[in-house]
Amino acid sequence: MKLPKTLSISGFDPSAGAGMLADIKTFQIHQVYGFGVITGLTFQNESQITDVRWSSKYELISQLDVLFKRHAINAVKIGVTKNAEMLHWIVDYLRSQKHYVTVVWDPVFESSSGFVFWKGIDRGLLDSVVDQLNLVTPNIEEYGKIWDKANGHDSCKAAVLVKTADEDDMTVLDRLFYEDKLYTLKTKKYKGHNKHGTGCILSAGITAGLAKGMGLVQAYHNAKNTLNQYMLSSKSLLGTHE
Template identity: 35%
Template sequence: MSNHRIVPSIERPYVISIAGFDPSAGAGLLSDMKTFEAHQLYGFGVCTAMTIQTDTAFLKNDWLEKEHLLAQLKPLLEKFPIPAVKIGLIKDLETLLAVCDCLISFDPQIKIVLDPVLKASAGYNFHDWISGSVIFKNVLKRLYLITPNYLELQTLMGADQENQKDVKAVEQLCLSWSLDCAVLLKGGHHPLTPGTDYLFHKNERLEFHSGSPVVYPKHGSGCVLSSAITAQLALGNSLQKSCRFGKEYIERFLNSNTSLLGYHNL
């Protein structure tokens, strides 16, 4: 496939979010677009699902099929150079794998960031993915970074209620994944060190501590952190620097007001 793309002159890098549509704009595509714009990127959006929700209630979700996702995605990849992509809510692992393969077929160096949205903050369950499945392992090999929180990792491990504080088991899973892709364990729900994020990369662990003693929870904060990191990667920053800047950005977002819907700015 030719790499010679005719595109309009633009100073900002391009970046894509592949995620669901949240009418409240706190999470998903609309939230990612706000984050990309704050980082002075030009953001494209591929819609994976139409949700009916607010910042406090989740009522319904309608998935878009794999063929529809790929039909949205391919014309963008054919025309524009895309250094990084963030994937959020998506129908299933088969669809996720197909999307990753499509991205890599256009650019083997593209940086794919997955935020594994398994459950809405309002309580709606989307997936029952299991980390040991063959498809999930194949997905990991195609990713640059995955950004689960502690509870999402517990779900992926199939942990029962009694084992939900087994921090050692979670960290061992992150280390094993880090041989395929980097893992950012978000600290918002961590039982021992809340607020501290852990980056696992090639069997090493780095810590990113909170710079704010108090934060105000926000709907879609996980989406914002992942898209902020993706934005930094698209700007050419290293993985470590992107995660550190993403941490700083999300804390400003959380403290932008006291409601569940935050404001975006650098």
């Protein structure tokens, strides 16, 4: 296997618009090999979630151990988890590996359709988790749940990408805080091309770029270009990589 190896630790969305299936497809278009570990099985289509069945810690250990015993994985993207405690455990597991793994967390507290995954958020616990990560990719609402308005992420050791930090009729602004710098990243807004799972796809694309050894800013731009092509692939909530 000559391709860099990536791992998605995330939910299984049967519509394949978000979660692990979306991550794996994104990994492939970015020319990295994607493994997958299921945190939970969602019962959903692209516009509605009715329920979720979470994997137990034993099931997660069983999935992770068999992969890490055979493969040196370059980068990991973590998506939806049952709660902060499970996220903490997953990150501790990854940091216990003999080789260094780049870890990206794409927070998922609630679906865009209103299904709540996390019933409560322990900011103290999240602070200790986030400091072990390389990158966190919240949208503006998720950012506000992780950090309070007074201090923001000032003490955070990880890079932070705030997705859709601002927007108007013509543009979307993402803000990347990395190595004591703020990058304001502006792209065109595609009206009438809304998609299910865009946050997953962007974060997975960045993870793939980091697995290939790209710098974070370059990995972002590559991932954003791929996402924009995906957005334009159809006018439905589901799209394709071409």
